[in-house]
Amino acid sequence: MSTYFAILTQVGEAKLANAIALGQTLKLKKMGVGDGNGVLPIPDRAQKALVHEVRRADLNQLAIDPANASQIIVEQVLPEDVGGWWLREIGIYDEAGDLCAVANCPPSYKPLMVEGSGRTQVVRVVLIVASTAAIELKIDPSVVLATRKYADDKAAEAVMAHEAKANPHPQYLSKIDGDAKIAAAIAALVDSSPETLNTLAELADALGRDPQFATTITKALALKAPLDSPDFTGAPRAPTIPHGDSSVRVVNARALVEATQGRAGVQGLAGANTIASPANKFTVSALAVTMRNPTTGQTITKYATGALTADVSVVGANGRDQVAVIAGTASVHLYFIFNPATGITALLWSVSADAPTLPAGFSFFAYATTIRYEGANVITPMLVRGAKVFYANDSSATRVLSGGAVTSPTSPVDCSQYVPANAARAILHCELQLSSSSTAMFLLSIVVLGMQFAPVKFSIATPDTYMQGAGTVEIPLDSDRRFNYAITAGAKGGAYIAVMGYIVPNGDC
Structure with missing residues (x-):
């Protein structure tokens, strides 16, 4: 048997076998050297420590022997500033600090420079293992020294890889x-x-x-005309600014007339149509209606209009403003109109939200409300109270979200089928049906353009129980009449949201 040799310890053999069985790797990290207390030790499989360790540090190289694929080369560089002791025994430790391999070597004294001589010394151990794949060949280059041969090999590999490329200089x-x-x-x-x-x-x-x-x-x-102090000629026009706008925008003649002679508006509006089934008629009344002549700007106010009925299947006063039957559309607009010659106040249906075509003799009008229209002279059953318009049927008929997932939706919820374009806000009925495996507070949030509304909020106090909550909220919608929603995570179930109605500006807002 050789005098100098290296072996795996019992601990090292067990860890290597376990790594092979589990498809893992044994991570060797450090090497220790010792002087054997002045006596050359014989490596023993039962060893758990060196006889007398004098130094332990990270490995400088851990690689497969290129001449023998079943051998692992383990190296450590002893720099000039360590020494003053004999080197007779070597130990290799894993990342847990366990001695996995032990070796002895011919006695060699490692001097220090203060002793009159100094050198950098490389300690190499070659281990024969059952599977090199089970050894993690990894070192930390930031804490170790490299041997000249190691550096030369790495440089040669880099040059060969560079020269092997078809186009090593693509920047040129x-x-x-x-x-x-x-x-x-x-x-x-x-x-x-x-x-x-x-x-x-x-x-x-x-x-x-x-x-x-x-x-x-x-x-x-x-x-x-220049941007600075322009002089206009001819008949320049400017858009009509909204009522109440106090900015420095240009005011046209219409806005000036409205500001000085009053605006059209309706107060105390109330109305409904047949709730049993969609019909072609709608009846409203108002406490006061201020109607305006768009040509002269003159206004006239009528009080206590009494019940007036508009029939979308006929043409003219208390009917529609166009000869052809109104094609299928999401909404029609209802106006109060006035004939100054006869003193008659009537109603008028129009597809226009601001410019109805008035029947002969009628020159004043005021916008009243917007009603959902189903086409073919059929009006959805609705209730009107001031600026608020409500669907008279069950809310499930106008449901826009059914069983919405707890996770946030990938796309916004569209309300355009039930909310007209001129609505200021939508009125939503929101319901949350959830169960949870733990106690928690759950919230249904409606989100529009970064604004958050919370119509439903409740706590589940007992795990694995089912809870249901509902609420109503008035919210604005985005330009496409949509909203987003979110439900507190951690529950099963979903959200149900229906459009109860909407709010349109008519003087009661």
Whole structure:
């Protein structure tokens, strides 16, 4: 038997066998050296420590022997600033600090520079193992020294890998590739131009072959009114600003008349149609109606209108403002109209939300409300109370969310089928049906443009119980009449949301 050899300890053998069986790796981390207390020790499988350890540090190399695939090479570099002791025994430890392999070596003294001589010494141990795949070949390069051979090998590997690449310098463009890329860019530029503007001649024609094109454009721009203190001529127009706007926007004649002579509006509006089934008639009354003549700006107020009925199947006063039957649409708009010659106040249906076509003799009108229309002269059963419009049927008929998941939806919930475009707010009935395996507070949130509303909130006090809560909320919607929702995570069940109605500005807002 050899005098100098290395073996796995019983602990090392057991850990290596366990790693192989579980498909894991044995992580060797440190190497210790010792002087054997002055005597050359014989490695023993039962060892759990060196006879007399003098130094322990991280490994500098842990790799498979290129000459023998069943052998592991373990190295540590002893720098110049350690020593002053003999080297007779070597131990290899895993990351848990257990001695996994032990070896002895010919006695060698490691001097220190203060003793008059110093050197850097490499300690190498070769282990024969059952499976090199079960040894994790990993070291920490930030805390170890590299041998000259290790550095040379790594440099040689990097150079060979670089030279093996088909194009090791892709940042540099060859002349052939450069010419091809320039030609392709020019072709793409021409190809992306309109067919009639991809030559210089066509561009010249488009500019009127005017050699003084810049001067011509400059003179044309000089005819335009400046942004600073412009002087308008002719009959310039400006949009009508909303009522109550106190900004510095330009005021047109209509806004001025409305501000000085009053605006149309309805107070105390109440109405309904047949609840049993959709019908073609709708009846309303109002405490006061201020109607306006859009041509003169004059207003007139009528009090206690009494019950008036509008029939969407007929044309004219108390009917619709167009000859043709109104095509299928989501809503129709109801107006109070007034004939100054006869003193008659009536109703009028229109598909326009702000500009109805008045019957002959009628010159004043005021917007009253918007009702859902199902087409073919059929009006959805609804109730009107002031600015609020309610669906008269069961809320499930206008449900926009059924069993919404606890997780947030991937897309917004669309209410446009039941909420008209001119509505200021939607009135939603919200219901939360949940069960939870733990006690918690649960919340249904309605989210619109970053604003959060919470119509339903309750606690589940007993695990694995079912809870149900409901609430009503008035919310604005986004420009597409949609909202998002969220439910507190940690429960099973879902949300049910129906449109109860909506709010339209008519003087009662």
